[in-house]
Amino acid sequence: MSTEEDVRRLCLALPGVTERLSWQRPAWFAATLMARIWDDGVLTVKTGEREALAAMEPDTYFWTPHHERSPLLLLVRLERVNPAELEELLVESHRLSGGTR
Template sequence: MVTEHDVRRLALSLPATTEKASYGTPGFRVKDRLFARIREEGDVLVVWVADEGEKRGLVESEPDKFFTTPHYDGHPVVLVRFGGVDIEELKELLTESWRLRAPKKVLTQLGG
């Protein structure tokens, strides 16, 4: 199972990323654009996905890993259970969320 430490380490390894609280929990931003946040539960991560179709696909195909709440209806955001992903998948999810939220100028720093 991944931990808050793993999320922090991987998120902060991405270019132009800072940590700043969001809703009172650890949030990770690229040029002040939130791309990931640990929810109040402490073992759930909020990340951005490409669109609502991808979100639906993830939630429907792997409900043990991914879910959503009414708060996120209409937003390309998915919730990830720490216990459902390994380090490699966490890295992929954070990197993709970062890419979706990063300004174009910053994307070049990751070969974007």
């Protein structure tokens, strides 16, 4: 299980990441948006593996019709993802958002 505080800690440990509100919710930015908390413990990240992750674990990974036009965006239920998986997702999202390591 992961929390919003885990997301914050992991995001801010990445180079060049800043935190600010987006849609009145906590969000983290590299060159562009890399992660945003939504209501009910759901996190938005960018990944090149959206289809595979959602197919393997649809109770954890999903997207809504709103996200159809953005094939990199994936929604993650934080209560269902462990901190190691969360870190992998955030590192990839950081890279896809223009961050550097």
